[in-house]
Structures are given as C-alpha cells and as structure tokens.
Amino acid sequence: MTTQERKAVGHRLRQQRNRLGLTREQFAELADIGAGYYGQLEVGTSQMSVDTLIKLSRTSRLSMEYILLGDVPQEQDLTPLQAMLARCTPRELHLAEKVLQLFLLRGDI
Known part of the structure; x- marks a missing residue:
C-alpha cells in the first residue's frame, strides 16, 4: 500500500470517527487498539493487519x-436509516x- 493510499484510508x-463524535482515544478504546497506533x-x-481492519470496520x-x-x-440504494440499521x-x-x-408511542409528535 502506498503512502497516498494509507493517507486516504486514514482520512476515511x-x-x-468525527461523524460518530468520538475522540481518537475513545475510538481506539472501542476498537481495542492503542491510541498512538490508531x-x-x-x-x-x-x-494495519487484517485483525485491526476487522476491529476498525466493526x-x-x-x-x-x-x-x-x-x-x-x-x-x-438504502435510506440513511436503513443503512444505519x-x-x-x-x-x-x-x-x-x-x-x-x-418514540412512536408518544402522542404529542
């Protein structure tokens, strides 16, 4: 993998991570990898190894x-909600x- 490809992976x-509202440290902890490595x-x-890729994907x-x-x-082709689910x-x-x-049981919406 080239340096440019690694940077593109990191950017994604x-x-x-930013969309999820997590710090690097929080994300690394959830992925069970070191914060410095992340x-x-x-x-x-x-x-990264395949094991790390799997952790990051999850x-x-x-x-x-x-x-x-x-x-x-x-x-x-899915709606954003369907994609999340x-x-x-x-x-x-x-x-x-x-x-x-x-949420749907609330009658005041």
Whole structure:
C-alpha cells in the first residue's frame, strides 16, 4: 500500500470517527487498539493487519472495502436509516427497536 493510499484510508477513518463524535482515544478504546497506533493509522504512517481492519470496520460501522479502497458500499440504494440499521449488531437492533417503539408511542409528535 502506498503512502497516498494509507493517507486516504486514514482520512476515511477520521471522517467517520468525527461523524460518530468520538475522540481518537475513545475510538481506539472501542476498537481495542492503542491510541498512538490508531493516530498513526489516521495520518497514514502505519499499516494495519487484517485483525485491526476487522476491529476498525466493526467500530466505525464502515465496510472493510470502503475503509481500504473508498468504494461506496452497496447500501447506496438504502435510506440513511436503513443503512444505519444494516450495520447494527443484533443487540443494537433490539435496542433501536425499543427506542423507536417508545418514540412512536408518544402522542404529542
């Protein structure tokens, strides 16, 4: 992987981390990797293993293909809500369903 490609990977990770409202330290902790190492990935000075890529994909809710290549996921035909739900774990889906049920039960909306 070239330096430019590593920087592009880091840029995509940083954008998503910012969308999630997390600091580098918080994101690294959630991904179970060192904060310093994660910082190096964001600036493109380090490469990652497949294990790290999997952790970053799960934590960022981005496909591995998008992280590495910048290819738009096939979710492009989905609404933003459908795309978010498609990336949820079963536990997260259950919690999202409960929140939505509570939201829809409110009669003042």
